Amino acid sequence: MCPRGEPGAAPSIQGRGRARPWTPRAVAPSWPRHALEPSGPALSLTPDEWSALRLSLLVASVATLGSLIPGLAVAYLLARKAFRGRALLDGLVHLPLVLPPVVTGYLLLLAFGRRGWFGAALAEVGIVFSFRWTGAALACAVMGFPLMVRAMRLSFEAVDPRLEQAAGTLGAAPALVFLVVTLPLALPGILAGAVLAFAKAMGEFGATITFVSNIPGETQTLPSAIYTLTQVPGGEAGALRLTLISVAVSMAALLASEWLAHRARRRLAA
Amino acid sequence: MIAVAVAHRRGAFALEAAFTAEGRVTALFGRSGSGKSTLVDVIAGLVRPQAGRVVVDGVTLLDTRAGVRVPVHRRRIGYVFQDARLLPHLSVRQNLLFGRWLAPRGEGPDLAAVAELLGLGDLLARRPAGLSGGERQRVAIGRALLARPRLLLMDEPLAALDEARKAEILPYVARLRDEARVPIVYVSHAVAEVARLADTVVVLDGGRVAAAGPAAEILRRADLFPGREAGEAGALLHLRVAAHDEAFGLTRLDGAAGSLTVPRLRDPAGAPVRVGTSVRVRVRARDVLVALERPRTLSARNILAGTVVSLAGAEGPHAAVEIACGGAVLVAQVTRRAVHDLGLGPGRAVFAVVKSVAFDAETIGAGTEVEI
Numbered sequence: 001m002c003p004r005g006e007p008g009a010a011p012s013i014q015g016r017g018r019a020r021p022w023t024p025r026a027v028a029p030s031w032p033r034h035a036l037e038p039s040g041p042a043l044s045l046t047p048d049e050w051s052a053l054r055l056s057l058l059v060a061s062v063a064t065l066g067s068l069i070p071g072l073a074v075a076y077l078l079a080r081k082a083f084r085g086r087a088l089l090d091g092l093v094h095l096p097l098v099l100p101p102v103v104t105g106y107l108l109l110l111a112f113g114r115r116g117w118f119g120a121a122l123a124e125v126g127i128v129f130s131f132r133w134t135g136a137a138l139a140c141a142v143m144g145f146p147l148m149v150r151a152m153r154l155s156f157e158a159v160d161p162r163l164e165q166a167a168g169t170l171g172a173a174p175a176l177v178f179l180v181v182t183l184p185l186a187l188p189g190i191l192a193g194a195v196l197a198f199a200k201a202m203g204e205f206g207a208t209i210t211f212v213s214n215i216p217g218e219t220q221t222l223p224s225a226i227y228t229l230t231q232v233p234g235g236e237a238g239a240l241r242l243t244l245i246s247v248a249v250s251m252a253a254l255l256a257s258e259w260l261a262h263r264a265r266r267r268l269a270a
Numbered sequence: 271m272i273a274v275a276v277a278h279r280r281g282a283f284a285l286e287a288a289f290t291a292e293g294r295v296t297a298l299f300g301r302s303g304s305g306k307s308t309l310v311d312v313i314a315g316l317v318r319p320q321a322g323r324v325v326v327d328g329v330t331l332l333d334t335r336a337g338v339r340v341p342v343h344r345r346r347i348g349y350v351f352q353d354a355r356l357l358p359h360l361s362v363r364q365n366l367l368f369g370r371w372l373a374p375r376g377e378g379p380d381l382a383a384v385a386e387l388l389g390l391g392d393l394l395a396r397r398p399a400g401l402s403g404g405e406r407q408r409v410a411i412g413r414a415l416l417a418r419p420r421l422l423l424m425d426e427p428l429a430a431l432d433e434a435r436k437a438e439i440l441p442y443v444a445r446l447r448d449e450a451r452v453p454i455v456y457v458s459h460a461v462a463e464v465a466r467l468a469d470t471v472v473v474l475d476g477g478r479v480a481a482a483g484p485a486a487e488i489l490r491r492a493d494l495f496p497g498r499e500a501g502e503a504g505a506l507l508h509l510r511v512a513a514h515d516e517a518f519g520l521t522r523l524d525g526a527a528g529s530l531t532v533p534r535l536r537d538p539a540g541a542p543v544r545v546g547t548s549v550r551v552r553v554r555a556r557d558v559l560v561a562l563e564r565p566r567t568l569s570a571r572n573i574l575a576g577t578v579v580s581l582a583g584a585e586g587p588h589a590a591v592e593i594a595c596g597g598a599v600l601v602a603q604v605t606r607r608a609v610h611d612l613g614l615g616p617g618r619a620v621f622a623v624v625k626s627v628a629f630d631a632e633t634i635g636a637g638t639e640v641e642i
Binding site for chain 2 (some may be wrong): 160162163165166167168169170171172173174176177181184185267268
């Protein structure tokens with residue numbers, strides 16, 4: 001699962017070959033010499049930058065896909081059901097939106113760190129979050145969750161319950177009604193929620209760096225890499241390249257979701 | 271056979287109604303707010319009453335005392351809503367087959383038969399958003415039928431449509447009654463629809479059953495019908511097409527009451543309705559005159575000899591005179607002054623006079639085979 005083997009041995013953003021004092025885990029680079037030279041056009045990415053991009057896409061995808069089912073469940077509960085503790089759940093879901101990301105990251109560290117509340121028990125069964133890319137995905141999922149739930153909840157609320165009733169009178173059990181009526185009708189909002197969460201995950205910085213640090217190849221996502229590059233002399237070109245890539249990926253995600261939502265809406269209207 | 275008894279209170283509104291019905295079409299009639307829709311929602315299982323019992327064809331669907339409550343999706347009760355409620359993300363064909371997929375295997379009409387019955391053949395590939403109101407309602411009816419229901423509930427299926435669309439759908443519903451063999455509970459506040467379709471009428475008023483019985487008996491009673499609809503009350507006659515008079519453009523209908531001459535009846539294709547076809551004719555009480563002698567110099571073509579059975583209406587300007595003509599009963603709405611001047615009373619031999627022009631597409635509906 002780990003894209004680059006042991007975190008400690010992972011290659012790092014090198015700022016054109018300089019050693020980096022900013023991370024205690026930085027080790028001497030072990031890749032071929034030519035990668036250290038500023039060769040080729042300025043727009044081509046260094047292996048480290050590629051690694052940050054790949055890692056970001058992986059982390060954001062896993063965070064989005066992983067929070068999809070819980071997101072749908074919570075959004076549906078909040079949109080349709082009256083139950084004890086509803087306000088509490090609502091508040092809990094929205095907490096990452098209003099807390100400083102550093103606080104969320106620190107809470108995650110307390111909970112899922114190696115000696116955390118759940119971290120120790122999870123480590124027993126082989127699930128480790130601390131200082132792993134999986135931890136970055138968890139942090140991104142938590143931070144994107146409120147955005148995802150808000151969009152999905154709105155779209156569930158917009159589905160006419162009378163259509164669900166009609167499907168019920170035709171013999172569809174509630175679970176089937178959800179699958180074949182509610183879910184397809186809420187699809188534009190569900191897609192929007194997923195894309196928002198993905199975009200948020202691509203840009204998440206505070207909670208991630210607090211929870212899983214900034215380990216190149218393991219937890220160094222695009223924002224962390226950009227941050228690192230801005231901290232070292234000569235890193236501006238790399239920072240700019242990664243910034244452009246960030247913008248492009250986010251734009252592509254937004255356009256893709258707009259297109260999908262448009263198609264879904266057209267299906268309803270035509 | 272349907273047996274329903276419900277006690278349900280929501281806010282200031284209390285529904286306390288019970289009825290049993292045998293026929294093919296039972297109409298629930300009443301002004302808005304009388305509890306008709308709540309009552310059908312209870313039958314369908316969409317509303318959970320505080321106390322109640324619903325039995326359809328011997329199957330108990332709800333019995334609060336015995337703790338029986340079959341969930342909506344297992345009741346197998348078709349529901350045609352006022353607003354169609356087609357699933358917008360599915361095609362017409364998928365909408366029609368939705369309930370079919372979920373229904374237990376067995377007898378029942380297939381897609382082709384239902385499409386033919388309701389004239390849906392050309393719509394199958396379309397999406398609900400592209401349909402007219404009338405088309406949507408026809409698809410909704412077909413969808414409910416294909417789920418093979420024990421009972422079909424129709425909650426004012428025509429109320430959201432304009433007059434032209436109503437006239438388009440009504441024949442299909444009549445055909446449904448005659449061909450689909452599914453008992454129907456039809457909710458309406460329009461006398462014309464009830465007269466055209468129902469065998470049994472249950473009148474609701476303020477959450478209670480004000481009257482229930484065979485359609486012909488209930489529709490005679492203007493006092494049961496609210497406001498504007500009171501003028502629509504009258505006799506319901508079952509007649510047969512006897513002959514067409516091409517020269518004058520008239521059709522003669524024969525029945526227990528005698529012969530009626532009405533404007534020529536045509537089927538939807540424009541051809542004269544076949545002789546022998548049975549038709550339901552509503553004779554509005556306000557269209558009937560009463561004469562003591564057979565009028566000879568009057569333009570009205572329908573003069574039926576009969577005997578006054580009863581008088582109703584002790585106050586106000588109007589009185590309703592029930593006249594037995596042969597085996598049927600006509601009602602005439604006349605002034606109380608006329609009753610007084612003519613000395614009308616039970617047992618008095620009179621002539622009921624109806625203008626042929628009083629009959630129109632709204633008051634005449636074919637019972638079987640052909641519609642106009």
